[in-house]
Amino acid sequence: MRAEITRPAPLIEARDLTVRLRGADQPILKDVSFNVLPGEIVTVVGPNGSGKSTLVRAVLGHVAAESGEVIRRKGLRIGYVPQRVHVDDRIPMSVRRFLSLPERVSDAEAGAALARTGVDGLQDRQITRLSGGQFQRVLLARALLHRPELLVLDEPTQGLDQPGIVAFYRLIEEIRRATGAAVLMVSHDLLVVMRASDHVICLNGHVCCHGTPQAVSEAPEYQALFGADSAQTLALYRHHHDHDHDGRGHHRHHGDAHHHA
Template sequence: MSALIEARGLTIHRPGSAETVLRDVDFRIDPQEIVTVVGPNGSGKSSLVRALLGHMPLAAGHVARRPGLRIGYVPQRVQIDTAMPMTVRRFLSLPRRINDAEARTALERTGVHGIDRRQLAQLSGGQFQRVLLARALLHRPHLLVLDEPTQGLDQPGIVAFYQLIADLRRDTGAAVLMVSHDLLVVMRASDRVVCLNGHVCCEGTPEHVSTAPAYRALFGAEAQGALALYRHHHDHAHDDGCLADDGRGHAARTHHA
């Protein structure tokens, strides 16, 4: 299969009930692609990710993963007992022991070199997110999956984190699947956006999704701001000769309930 992960007709019920969280979702992510899933609270974003990873049962449909696919996962929440001493270095060796060189390289890659002996409880929110990302990179994943990776970060921290993700894609060749509510930054950071609200409302390039009626209906004025930021970045990147067509030819599609 050419895709890293592909889902067809995916339907998910809320655990322990017949309530439908997602219905009839088609999804795929290709090598070296950055895809971001957006949607309001309760729209099924995290459920989609868990189903794609095989952590949630399907009511209908199927998910196919490329044989031998290595996935690095940064979950939405990680509970750390601050009363228990735990250094960054020790955390990186859970559950698989790694050597000092591997730990140092991973931390350097995510911009937090030199904190390996610090306690997790002493880290800022931004540092902790980068440590989680370093841990996800240790197994040289083909796909990075990030579920709301910038929760608790301020706006400069959010922008810096998404720039780091773009750099990692370029340097490692890994594809990136993100769940995010940071519309103003997502439009600048993604190759393709998938908008959920219990089903796929619309999908395509950031510019196409931003102008889709379903997207505007869900996000209103914030959608307009995201489009303005995307166009600003897009135009300036062309002026500097930095942004070119990625050659994937993804077309926007609008889906009806």
């Protein structure tokens, strides 16, 4: 008799989530359902205007749902790296001070977070003097300060060059391995992010398809949005992730992509 595989409870789950922005005739998200399990990397891809950032904001509770719901595990610790952070360059702000906003942390905690993201030693540097890659790593360090069980990243590599993008996603994978934190991220870096993901959600106002990176890249809905050439290129970067993992950062078997009309 085959033993049942017990799936861990989701950290966060969206059920039939519909969001309409103020004044809009049509909802920007309609009947979106997905979940994030402990330790997995889930990536949301889609064209501009498909509702990716709105989905993140709804998951975090920053925008209200018109219908449906978002269920978070009780006491869930979330670390968030937003798409844009404006720092007024007229106000002196060191990295160390930035890490203590809005909640003060010790020097040891700040130093450990910076070391984990590869920018140790920048404590006294002015925020406005950082490169794009350094600033993203400082933002990630701040998100890690309170030992999140779920990291939420909204387009975290905007403004980075290709080597910087590759290095950042490699860092995300290392953090997942080291801390066991799950990751929910929005990205337009299709090639790189497919390699770094366990599960991909293709969004265009609704969930077009979802599944393993390989299965999604072969789905007609994905190819209609991004082109067959994109899928063929992705095959060169295939991320072998089609087996059972345990609950410490590892994913269940998916099989084929799941399609939604």
